[in-house]
Amino acid sequence: xxxxxxxxxxxxxxxxxxxxxxxxxxxxxxxxxxxxxxxxxxxxxxxxxxxxxxxxxxxxxxxxxxxxxxxxxxxxxxxxxxxxxxxxxxxxxxxxxxxxxxxxxxxxxxxxxxxxxxxxxxxxxxxxxxxxxxxxxxxxxxxxxxxxxxxxxxxxxxxxxxxxxxxxxxxxxxxxxxxxxxxxxxxxxxxx
Numbered sequence: 001x002x003x004x005x006x007x008x009x010x011x012x013x014x015x016x017x018x019x020x021x022x023x024x025x026x027x028x029x030x031x032x033x034x035x036x037x038x039x040x041x042x043x044x045x046x047x048x049x050x051x052x053x054x055x056x057x058x059x060x061x062x063x064x065x066x067x068x069x070x071x072x073x074x075x076x077x078x079x080x081x082x083x084x085x086x087x088x089x090x091x092x093x094x095x096x097x098x099x100x101x102x103x104x105x106x107x108x109x110x111x112x113x114x115x116x117x118x119x120x121x122x123x124x125x126x127x128x129x130x131x132x133x134x135x136x137x138x139x140x141x142x143x144x145x146x147x148x149x150x151x152x153x154x155x156x157x158x159x160x161x162x163x164x165x166x167x168x169x170x171x172x173x174x175x176x177x178x179x180x181x182x183x184x185x186x187x188x189x190x191x192x
Contacts, residue, residue, distance in 0.1 A: 004035070031060050034068030042069060044077040049147075050116075050139035058142065058150035066154040069191040075156070076188050082141050084183035085109040085116045100125040114141045144178045147187065156189040 003023035007013050013025050026035075030048060042065055052058055065075050089107035096103040102123040109116050118137040123130040144161070151158060160169040163182040170178055170185070178185060 004037075004039075006030075031057060031064070033064050038070040038073070039068055040070050040073050042073070042075045044075075047078070047080045047139055049077050049079050050141065051137075052142075053140055055142070055146055055150055058147065059153045062150055062154050062156065066156055066191055071191060073191045074159075074188060075191075076186065078184055078186045079142060079147065080116070080139060081179040081183055081185060082109075082114065082143075083180055085139075085141055087183065089116055089118070102130070109141075115139065116141060144185065151187075151189065155192045157192050159188040159190050162186045162188070 004026065005016060005023040006026050006028040007016070008027065008029045010027060013027055016022055016025055030044065030051075034042075044061075044065075049058070049061070052061060069075060086109055090109040092105070092107040094103075094105040096105075104121040105118070107116060107118040116139045118139070120133075120135040120137070122133040122135075124133070125131075148158065158171060161171050161173075161178065162169060163185060170182075
């Protein structure tokens with residue numbers, strides 16, 4: 001396969017560059033227009049969509065992705081849902097340590113803004129001292145309806161909505177409760 005991959009983070013691209021089977025790498029934000037070449041398949045996985053801040057950004061992403069696909073090209077992405085945040089991350093605390101590092105991971109779900117906030121604090125041993133690094137990750141939790149409305153701004157055809165456990169296509173299900181019984185949903189779109 002001829003695979004291109006992008007990330008906004010230089011550090012993440014450096015890690016990807018060390019892989020044995022690395023793709024063609026370039027630095028870009030997911031809201032940037034794709035290169036002039038057209039793709040048969042575009043993947044955006046592991047909560048990528050949830051890092052967008054609002055539905056306006058969703059629209060930009062879908063429009064740019066649509067333009068970057070060949071005719072009949074497929075766009076697959078996943079979302080983390082509110083039930084995932086509540087069940088697995090609200091009030092979450094994890095501590096890990098070894099002789100050279102100490103790692104604290106906390107998360108909480110902020111229902112008033114539909115946001116999951118994750119804080120990472122890392123202490124790495126440097127000689128006799130420890131150096132501290134802090135990261136804050138905020139993920140916007142979009143409803144299925146918000147996602148579908150943003151998709152409608154393009155000519156994408158929604159082929160299906162799935163979870164990891166079933167082969168059932170939830171596209172015709174009651175969309176108001178999909179988030180209630182699925183922690184993660186996968187969307188498959190095709191450029192008409």
